[in-house]
Amino acid sequence: MSNVLLEIKSVEKDFGSSKALKGVSLNLEEGKIISLLGVNGAGKTTLSSIIATLRPLTRGDVLFKGISIYKDISAFRSNIGYCPQKPNLNALLTVRENLEASGRYYGIKGVAIQERIKYFAHQLRFESYLDHYPSTLSGGYKQRVLIARSLIHQPKLVILDEPTVALDPHIRHQLWEYIRGLREQGITILLTTHYLDEAEVLSDYVCVLNKGTVSLIDTPENLKLAFQKSRLEDVFIQLTNESQEL
Amino acid sequence: MKLTNMVVFKELLKTDLMLFKRIFIDKLINLFIWIITMLGVNAYIMPAFGLTTEYGGFMLASILACSGLFEVTPSVSQIISDLEGDRTIDYKLTLPIPSWLVFVESLVNYAFSAAAMAILILPVGKLILWNMFSLSSVNIVQFIVMFILFNLFYGALTLWQASFVKDMASIENAWMRYIYPMWFLGCFQFSWDSLYQVSPVLAYLDLVNPMTYITEGTRIAILGTESSLNFWSCAAMTFLFCIFGTVHGIKRLQKRLDFV
Numbered sequence: 116m117s118n119v120l121l122e123i124k125s126v127e128k129d130f131g132s133s134k135a136l137k138g139v140s141l142n143l144e145e146g147k148i149i150s151l152l153g154v155n156g157a158g159k160t161t162l163s164s165i166i167a168t169l170r171p172l173t174r175g176d177v178l179f180k181g182i183s184i185y186k187d188i189s190a191f192r193s194n195i196g197y198c199p200q201k202p203n204l205n206a207l208l209t210v211r212e213n214l215e216a217s218g219r220y221y222g223i224k225g226v227a228i229q230e231r232i233k234y235f236a237h238q239l240r241f242e243s244y245l246d247h248y249p250s251t252l253s254g255g256y257k258q259r260v261l262i263a264r265s266l267i268h269q270p271k272l273v274i275l276d277e278p279t280v281a282l283d284p285h286i287r288h289q290l291w292e293y294i295r296g297l298r299e300q301g302i303t304i305l306l307t308t309h310y311l312d313e314a315e316v317l318s319d320y321v322c323v324l325n326k327g328t329v330s331l332i333d334t335p336e337n338l339k340l341a342f343q344k345s346r347l348e349d350v351f352i353q354l355t356n357e358s359q360e361l
Numbered sequence: 362m363k364l365t366n367m368v369v370f371k372e373l374l375k376t377d378l379m380l381f382k383r384i385f386i387d388k389l390i391n392l393f394i395w396i397i398t399m400l401g402v403n404a405y406i407m408p409a410f411g412l413t414t415e416y417g418g419f420m421l422a423s424i425l426a427c428s429g430l431f432e433v434t435p436s437v438s439q440i441i442s443d444l445e446g447d448r449t450i451d452y453k454l455t456l457p458i459p460s461w462l463v464f465v466e467s468l469v470n471y472a473f474s475a476a477a478m479a480i481l482i483l484p485v486g487k488l489i490l491w492n493m494f495s496l497s498s499v500n501i502v503q504f505i506v507m508f509i510l511f512n513l514f515y516g517a518l519t520l521w522q523a524s525f526v527k528d529m530a531s532i533e534n535a536w537m538r539y540i541y542p543m544w545f546l547g548c549f550q551f552s553w554d555s556l557y558q559v560s561p562v563l564a565y566l567d568l569v570n571p572m573t574y575i576t577e578g579t580r581i582a583i584l585g586t587e588s589s590l591n592f593w594s595c596a597a598m599t600f601l602f603c604i605f606g607t608v609h610g611i612k613r614l615q616k617r618l619d620f621v
Contacts, residue, residue, distance in 0.1 A: 167455050168454075168455060168621050169451055169454055169455055169620065169621070170619050170620065170621065171619065171620070171621045185621075188459065188621060189363060189365060189366055189457040189458055189459060190457070192455060192456060192457040192458075193365070193457040195455070197452075197455045199448075199451060199452075201447075201448065202447070203447045203448050203449045203451055203452050204447070204449070205376075205449050206447060206449075207380050207383070208376075208380070216372070216376045219372040219375070219376075220368075220369050220372050220373070220456050220457070221457070222365070222368055264452075
């Protein structure tokens with residue numbers, strides 16, 4: 116890969132005596148979408164939360180444009196947007212207030228933030244819910260607001276942790292369209308997903324995690340070719356079966 | 362610390378204060394009910410049981426010193442319910458600010474909320490007690506020092522308590538096992554000197570209770586009372602408890618939440 120934005124170097128993560136990640140190495144190329152796949156407990160969310168600086172790693176390093184993110188964590192955080200799996204909007208603020216607050220945290224205020232809120236609300240189609248409280252929104256709309264919040268400060272890297280989980284198929288497709296649009300804008304996207312069709316449609320690269328290690332990384336096309344399968348889902352099932360047999 | 366860190370800190374505080382403004386009236390009503398009940402009983406009914414009328418002023422200082430303690434449990438409940446529920450804290454921990462500073466901001470927010478309520482106690486208390494309490498006895502400098510310190514202490518105590526309360530079900534245990542004895546034995550209704558007269562051992566044991574310094578220090582600042590505990594030693598000890606609560610609380614939270 117060229118134009119590496121983020122370099123994950125031999126990252127290990129221990130939770131007590133159990134090892135969630137066992138030396139994961141991976142590069143994220145600028146302006147590309149990379150999907151993290153794996154069965155439950157493979158380490159997808161652990162890895163994405165380490166990259167989002169939510170959790171510390173035990174060993175290894177993460178380099179952003181060649182410099183360890185831990186040297187200046189605040190500077191790195193200015194460059195990332197994190198959309199968690201579970202909606203965590205402030206329930207006491209309306210959608211608009213949530214987004215205004217997010218903008219202010221990154222120094223975006225006044226007309227600039229209002230314009231961005233208007234833009235994202237239009238793009239992600241939640242204009243009519245701007246003055247609603249998060250508790251009154253459906254799962255799909257909460258997810259849209261979370262995506263808008265993660266993008267409000269125009270980050271270089273967006274981490275989307277299961278962004279379409281439990282959403283209706285048409286909403287998933289709308290979000291896919293939007294995520295593709297982000298790539299066109301040059302934003303690098305790390306996508307954690309359980310949906311193989313989603314990974315196949317969206318990803319430039321797919322990284323399969325298995326028991327805390329990287330099983331393989333390649334483009335969806337190359338993987339299908341190598342495993343002689345027509346769908347990424349079949350590749351994944353074969354890989355999972357092989358790893359269980361070992 | 363960088364300028365951008367301070368911008369995030371300020372804006373986080375601004376959001377928290379905006380939320381506090383929305384519940385201010387409710388809190389004000391609760392506070393008024395508490396002050397009127399406590400002072401009414403202690404200043405107008407208790408003298409019938411042999412207490413002097415000066416006890417009203419004594420209790421006014423105690424109420425002011427301890428008011429923030431009653432903000433601790435609701436704030437801890439909020440933190441724990443967030444950890445068990447939405448986890449809005451996770452969003453804050455990805456903002457461009459060192460993670461420990463997110464918790465310092467919470468501490469300042471809790472301290473400010475406690476202070477915003479406590480500042481009203483003195484004028485309301487004066488109206489209730491009227492001739493039984495003179496504002497001329499208030500030492501302004503000492504009052505400001507103590508007021509800032511004890512409110513910061515309540516902020517630190519909130520973090521510290523949140524760091525070891527397991528879940529919502531354990532909050533009542535924390536109140537009954539720690540906060541309530543700390544409050545009631547912390548020279549709330551009696552002075553440290555009177556406790557010493559009853560039992561020197563208990564009085565010395567009570568020196569590990571931060572509330573002892575807070576109530577004694579506040580009474581010295583407001584009433585100008587004589588105490589074996591010097592004002593500045595009370596202020597210094599309150600400050601030390603603040604530092605301990607903050608550092609230990611954040612360290613425990615770091616371990617619990619496993620943040621960077």
